[in-house]
Amino acid sequence: VHYTAPLDRTFFALSDPTRRRILELLGHGPATISELAEPFGLTLNGVKKHVAVLEDAELVTTEKVGRARECRLGPAELAEAAQWIAQYRRAWEGRLDRFANHVEQRRRR
């Protein structure tokens, strides 16, 4: 697996509810900055800032189309983050299982 954006950046990007809602909206298809601004009642500049953070984490890509800037999901990055999350959960679950067994076995001795 090739990690292009540090996970810290990815999770920082995902830590904001507005940015997560932007990702959800983009999950339905590409949208321009002004189309994204409307449902949130945000200014264009406000949305641009959020999109810039998402773009920095490579969760979103943008492209100038005519006079508008179109945003779309960076699907590889989301899949990578989701894969990492699944591995992370499994690792911690496994640690707790092994530790619980260790404590209980030690107690029985």
Place this chain on the structure above:
Amino acid sequence: VTHDLEFTRLIDATPEEVFDAFTDPQGQEAFYGQDDPGWIVESHCDLRVGGVWTVDFGPSRHELYRHRHVFQVIDRPRRLVLASTETRLDGSSFHTTLEFRFEAQDGKTLMTMARGFPTVELRDEHTRGLPNAFDRLERIVGRQRPSD
């Protein structure tokens, strides 16, 4: 503190026994160990507030992950809070807060591991009761996959 991931285990032992096992070398080795032959766990723990617990673990000398924890709260036998940095094989790292709680329950101990983000944004979000970032991310990915 905001926690976005929580795992629990009910362990047949007292909170003191579980806490002490978790902070001794054998328990830490069990925590990070695996049954795979040759699996390496090297744990060095300075159990005091501000003290550092480092763990290198992995399948071989050439593939070692590193967790570096700094003890922020030590409240035996109830609670441990660690500021953690997890470094992966590619050198990238991930900063987080880990809280371990040990609560007596019906003669056993409910051990909880909670992971939190040290960002103000997430703390504020938590107070508004919004779902956590990971679950929402997984839903987004799930929704996205059919059109891949």
